[in-house]
Amino acid sequence: MKLTPPYAVFLGDATDRLSLKMANSIAAWRKEQCIGEITLPDCTVTTGLPQLSVEQAAELGAKTFVLGFNNAGGHIDAKYLPDIKLAIQQGLHIVNGLHDKLTDIPELVSLATQYQVDLIDIRHPTSRFKTASGENRTGKRLLTVGTDCSVGKMYTTLAIHEALQAQKINSTFRATGQCGILIAGEGVAVDCVVSDFISGAVEALTPDNEDDHWDVIEGQGSLFQPAYAGVTLGLIHGAQPDALVLCHILEREKMRGMPSYTLPDINEAIELNLTHARLTNPRCQMVGISVNTMAVDEKTAKEVCLQISQQTGLPCQDPIRHGVKDIIQQMMTH
């Protein structure tokens, strides 16, 4: 799955900033690849990109029109079709991160054929994967894992990759979810892969590489998340990580969307993730804790990170507030 920037980001009639996770991800991490945003009249939110019409975006060189919003049910409503069709007629590829598929809408399929553009449903892998071999691969791999979903795994992974690039260390960001795929321009949405092939898909995503090369792999879910832990475990086994970074969020008492479940203890999460990771890579080490401290003030954030660092014997940082330097140092000495 390869995408073609630059992008025109379509927000539809979104009124909730949280529904713009895809649009905001690409605007935050690959602003230079974004021409602008396109909205329906009822839209009340923005990514901060210039507001354009479809025609203006095409004139300014956009190659791909991205459905950058989500909605309940993930439906491609009829109200979105006029802009999508116009974009196709302007020669733009369409990227869709909703559950519904563009390729299930016959009028879009025939229009896309006519204008020779691609309809790309990035949640739905098109490759046929093999089951995992479990065989050791060359090169090094880091994977982020979490105490819960939505704790900052993608952000942490991208921050580590950027910091490695700044230090001229040979690395590739490997995307495993829709927002990451949009940022990387390629990847596999592992939660949409048939379960027999989770680990095999991750093996294919992170193949043999040079000895000094790091694949920096976006994690998904959590071993402690009762709905998605299977995805997480398949991802851990397929990644064969040399290094794990545990991501955590402060002041969240219950697992996201799971009012009967509390977040695990950090040391318990370290131990269980390492137990599983060492099945396919016995050399795996936990190299740091990444904490989303957004809920507390600067001073408390520092104190909590110090405390977690003392409890775990590992560097602990908030990538947004403190960067990831200590974590990378630990990773490179491993």
Add this chain to the structure above:
Amino acid sequence: MKLTPPYAVFLGDATDRLSLKMANSIAAWRKEQCIGEITLPDCTVTTGLPQLSVEQAAELGAKTFVLGFNNAGGHIDAKYLPDIKLAIQQGLHIVNGLHDKLTDIPELVSLATQYQVDLIDIRHPTSRFKTASGENRTGKRLLTVGTDCSVGKMYTTLAIHEALQAQKINSTFRATGQCGILIAGEGVAVDCVVSDFISGAVEALTPDNEDDHWDVIEGQGSLFQPAYAGVTLGLIHGAQPDALVLCHILEREKMRGMPSYTLPDINEAIELNLTHARLTNPRCQMVGISVNTMAVDEKTAKEVCLQISQQTGLPCQDPIRHGVKDIIQQMMTH
């Protein structure tokens, strides 16, 4: 996914008994539902069922024609089509456990429409599942887990269910793989479910039930299997088991198809399975070890089971040689 017995079992041109796992499963566990077997001239193996033509099977009352073999790649070769078409013309539904789909073959689809029969690709779930809620359900559940794939989980599950039925204990066998589905007449092939929905599919398969009712759930894979452990973990979380039975096989040194991996220690397997199972059901207990002792003689089998029982503090039996009475006793006192 509901199937309609009685069955005519098609063996194609199979020459390897191991390729007849589906045919042998239904012939072994639901012989009364099998009218007979149908073969191509080159077939050299048998299930022991009466040999019939398609027409004879239909005359004798067969309602469903089952593709009971597997082959490399799981292809529906052209050589199988004449018998499949004849079966459709005789008014039989077709059940297919190969990877290829009957519903991808237009001439079969149109013939099935004409004769008003169903083409059922049992590896490919047709339901749209929800993600798991993680919420506690009423009724009791037992799940088999394994130290590896193909150690006897389905056999053990069916043996426990039969023994419960014999004791008039309220129970249902819940199938999670293709052979189990054929035997039960319904179920979900969890390894074919999109990974986001593994646990949700298992929650749907084993819903709220009467307080004294046991769902006896077929396990899949192993937490120690580097290709399929994600499926296993999703199944464990979705099942919310009150009781686990660990299945093991003697004299197998390497994980099946994985020459770099050895089987785990039994106590380690007990501990890791319980750790995960207790996330969604804190009351979960391991109630016994089921050992496939086929590789050793009767006396050694007894000795090994006694030794495992002493090491683990749990009943240990080979369901084929010793039945499952001790395991059930432990399960019912739990």
